[in-house]
Amino acid sequence: MTEPARLTTLDSGARVVTEAMPSVRSIALGFWVRAGSRDEDHEHAGISHFLEHLLFKGTDRFSSREIDEAFDAMGAEVNAGTGKETTSVYSRFLDNHLERAFDVLQDMVLRPAYPDIDSERQVVIEEIAMYEDEPQDKVHDVLDEAVFGGHPLGRRVLGEADVVSSIPVPEIDAYHRARYTGANIVVAAAGNLDHDRVVELARRHVEPPAAAGAGGLEAPQVDGAQVGFQQKDTEQFHIAFGGAGIDRADERRYALSILDAVFGGSTSSRLFREVREKRGLAYAVGSYTQQYVDSGLIGIYVGTRSDNVEEACGIIGRELASIHSDGISHEELDRAKEHVKGRMVLSSESTGARMGRIGKAILFDTPLLTLDELIERVDAVTREDVAELARELYAPDSLSAAAIAPDEDRFRAALAPVSEALAAA
Secondary structure, X not given: OOOXXXXXXXXXXXXXXXXXXXXXXXXXXXXXXXXXXXXXXXXXXXXXXHHHHHOOOEEOOOEHHHHHHHHHHOOOEEEEEEOOOOEEEEEEEEHHHHHXXXXXXXXXXXXXXXXXXXXXXXXXXXXXXHHHOOHHHHHHHHHHHHHHOOOHHHOOOOOOHHHHHHOOHHHHHHHHHHHOOXXXXXXXXXXXXXXXXXXXXXXXHOOOOOOOOOOOOOOOOOOOOOEEEEEOOOOEEEEEEXXXXXXXXXXXXXXXXXXXXXXOOOOOOHHHHHHHHOOOOOOOEEEXXXXXXXXXXXXXXXXXXXXHHHHHHHHHHHHHHHHHHXXXXXXXXXXXXXXXXXXXXXXXOOHHHHHHHHHHHHHOOOOOOOHHHHHXXXXXXXXXXXXXXXXXXXXXXXXXXXXXXXXXXXXXXXXXXXXXXXXXX
């Protein structure tokens, strides 16, 4: 039995949100911060991600080794992540370790001491180098740049090696003090817990000076029909198409989840069936969506060998045109609804997934809905809702394209069946 989520705002503006799950013996605890790559200027590209690494290197109370040993001694999992709009540090542990886990996490997140910074510079630079060797991942950043241009959303989260190698500690500390404070912080927890106890711990440890919050974000301008290309001697052509999506608070996000599931986001989707199952043109093919505070992105990806590029892109173009003009069938709607609801319910059985859901909802001031309310919204989606969204977001001539591949001419020659605008770009 899961109890309704509870929310408390501290005097500093920091918020504590919990969801009690008395039937489990664990707790997932996370610190969510409004600090991501879109908050950076070009000269500091990658500072958010680098700072995330440095949070694990030690504080005045705990060395890096002591942090590792503390979580190991609790049998806990601990990790972190940086996105375009968030940084999160989180752990999952047995419920009897709440106070100890909270103490170590809060000290890491709020009071880093920045020891051994030069060795961690090299770790992050190696991570960037590893990423450069993964074209199936990197192509999505090439697409982001094509869609969002020079806007911070068009830059990759990892940043640039020259920034990481040279940015001084005082600038990192100033960024931390400016972002990791007040209303920019949400403490989220789910599992076998008592809300008032978590609030008590937060009041004891998480009372940074009040701050005005994120603010000052500039929405991107999406022009469409841009082409990005990076030459690399790869076995496959890694190709992505994408364009403007919807923001985090848009009520049409439930219809978009169904549209994405039908088009390429599931193993029964049109793209998976036509490109992979019927013709064997790719191992990896599909679609995805991203939502941000004031914008979003819809994306399509395929990785295929040189001989298959034209045919694979032709099928993507045909399916784009079909879903844009005709929408989806009743059968597809029903199957996609059950798919989306099933994923919601399955994730609800994970303390980590629940912690992440409530943490992000509060951080971005979106409604904190129960599982039943989420399912109701999915069930309420109609074919016309999906068709209207497809007409808006999947218009072929509004999409940009990106590729990492050995031959730019071959890539560009395959764009015409997808969009005449892309062929002319």
